[in-house]
Amino acid sequence: MALTQHDIDVEIAAEHAAYEKRVAEGAPVEHHPRRDYAPYRSSVLRHPRQQPITIDVGQDPEMVELSSPAFGERDITEIDNDLTRHHRGEPLGERITVSGRLLDRAGHPVRGQLVEIWQANSAGRYAHRREQHDAPLDPNFTGVGRTLTDDSGFYRFTTIQPGPYPWRNHVNAWRPAHIHFSLFGSAFAQRLVTQMYFPNDPLFPYDPILQSVTDDAARQRLIATYDHSLSVPESSLGYHWDIVLDGPNATWIEEGR
Amino acid sequence: MTKIDTSSPENVLPTPSHTVGPFYGYALPFPGGGEIAPPGRPDTITIQGYVLDGEGSPLPDALVELWGPDPEGRLPTVDGSMRRDAATGGHLGRNGVEFTGWGRIQTDANGHWYARTLRPGARGRSAPYISVCVFARGLLTHLFTRIHLPDDEAALAADPLLSRLDGKRRDTLIAVAEGNGTYRFDIRLQGEGETVFLEFQ
Numbered sequence: 061m062a063l064t065q066h067d068i069d070v071e072i073a074a075e076h077a078a079y080e081k082r083v084a085e086g087a088p089v090e091h092h093p094r095r096d097y098a099p100y101r102s103s104v105l106r107h108p109r110q111q112p113i114t115i116d117v118g119q120d121p122e123m124v125e126l127s128s129p130a131f132g133e134r135d136i137t138e139i140d141n142d143l144t145r146h147h148r149g150e151p152l153g154e155r156i157t158v159s160g161r162l163l164d165r166a167g168h169p170v171r172g173q174l175v176e177i178w179q180a181n182s183a184g185r186y187a188h189r190r191e192q193h194d195a196p197l198d199p200n201f202t203g204v205g206r207t208l209t210d211d212s213g214f215y216r217f218t219t220i221q222p223g224p225y226p227w228r229n230h231v232n233a234w235r236p237a238h239i240h241f242s243l244f245g246s247a248f249a250q251r252l253v254t255q256m257y258f259p260n261d262p263l264f265p266y267d268p269i270l271q272s273v274t275d276d277a278a279r280q281r282l283i284a285t286y287d288h289s290l291s292v293p294e295s296s297l298g299y300h301w302d303i304v305l306d307g308p309n310a311t312w313i314e315e316g317r
Numbered sequence: 318m319t320k321i322d323t324s325s326p327e328n329v330l331p332t333p334s335h336t337v338g339p340f341y342g343y344a345l346p347f348p349g350g351g352e353i354a355p356p357g358r359p360d361t362i363t364i365q366g367y368v369l370d371g372e373g374s375p376l377p378d379a380l381v382e383l384w385g386p387d388p389e390g391r392l393p394t395v396d397g398s399m400r401r402d403a404a405t406g407g408h409l410g411r412n413g414v415e416f417t418g419w420g421r422i423q424t425d426a427n428g429h430w431y432a433r434t435l436r437p438g439a440r441g442r443s444a445p446y447i448s449v450c451v452f453a454r455g456l457l458t459h460l461f462t463r464i465h466l467p468d469d470e471a472a473l474a475a476d477p478l479l480s481r482l483d484g485k486r487r488d489t490l491i492a493v494a495e496g497n498g499t500y501r502f503d504i505r506l507q508g509e510g511e512t513v514f515l516e517f518q
Binding site (some may be wrong): 062091092093097100102103105106107108109110112113114115116119120121122123124125127128129131132133134135136137138139146155160161163165166167175176177178179186187188189190191202203204237240242248249251252253254256258260269272273276278279280281282283284285293300301302303304305306307308 | 319320321322324326329330331332333334335336337338339340341342343344345367368371372374376382384385386392393394395396397398399400401402403417418419440441442443444447448450453454455456457458459460461466475476478481482504507508511512513514515516517518
């Protein structure tokens with residue numbers, strides 16, 4: 061029997077109810093998805109069954125994971141953060157500006173660090189050879205961008221509103237439109253790969269990847285805010301999305317946390 | 318909401334992780350990503366292995382990142398892992414001299430990966446190791462582990478993490494010497510021989 065959206069909806073609701081029950085009984089809030097989340101079928105054979113071993117970084121300030129690889133001007137070019145300028149012509153679709161701050165858990169900006177993004181084009185097609193979706197490729201859009209955060213932790217990209225696209229988790233599975241982000245902090249332990257969504261997408265409740273974040277407030281933190289002050293006259297609509305890196309860094313130890 | 322109010326720390330809550338998905342291949346990997354050691358350095362090692370799922374099947378769409386110190390135990394602060402060419406927008410790669418300590422490798426169609434890097438030196442209280450971060454389609458939150466080399470038994474015996482683990486689990490964090498400076502390190506995401514993964518607090 062083919063797996064239907066209804067089957068997945070039932071599983072999503074059950075996982076959500078189980079999480080709410082855990083929290084009601086005193087379990088901590090879960091900011092990240094559990095790796096074992098069956099509604100997203102690809103996770104079934106790809107999550108560890110053993111609990112991770114906890115390492116208290118306060119025991120050793122020399123720990124490798126408390127430092128981060130460095131990136132700089134050599135690693136990007138000037139137009140890497142404008143995805144509409146990577147080809148000779150203009151890409152199709154709605155031009156957007158996406159900007160926000162990269163912060164650590166203390167609310168301090170992460171300065172001069174690498175932010176990488178990738179996304180589908182306006183028709184919902186990735187420029188990837190294994191992509192099967194028959195939406196058109198756009199010869200003027202690859203969908204890859206990079207930048208360094210500035211002294212206040214700000215990043216800024218100009219790109220095209222990505223389209224939603226179908227996938228094969230179950231029959232009639234569709235991913236809400238999103239942009240993939242890869243982020244570094246001041247410690248390798250803060251490494252983050254995630255996805256940014258757009259406000260009011262009707263596909264949110266049906267998507268097992270977004271719903272894998274079972275905490276309602278945490279899920280909201282993946283959705284950008286429309287910000288008219290970021291919109292560029294006659295050019296692009298603006299979205300604001302701040303990112304907070306989890307995990308310890310050396311500052312924590314200095315502050316005695 | 319996604320404008321974070323930094324005036325009170327209780328409002329600064331982490332952005333959730335998500336899977337890297339299947340389509341990062343044209344975005345994140347870069348030429349020479351696994352050639353971390355500057356060519357010609359005598360203390361170069363090769364680490365190779367597979368990323369495997371709960372049925373022992375290799376993952377053709379996993380991404381492995383390595384981060385480690387130089388042979389003296391110093392963590393690099395130099396950039397330039399993925400230098401770019403301003404004229405073409407293409408990749409220049411590393412400059413052949415500097416050691417950035419960081420590499421990124423996508424598994425191939427057989428689920429295999431390799432990297433050439435410098436033999437890590439000791440830091441702090443730990444036996445020397447290279448930190449590893451694994452991403453994959455199906456993996457909703459990345460996984461951290463460590464690669465230790467088998468050569469210094471005394472250092473391994475004194476390592477605070479390894480000494481917390483029983484023999485079989487401990488072995489998953491120690492690469493196997495294959496001769497000529499080559500080491501084998503498989504990453505098993507689930508099941509028999511599951512790799513020890515780490516959480517930092």
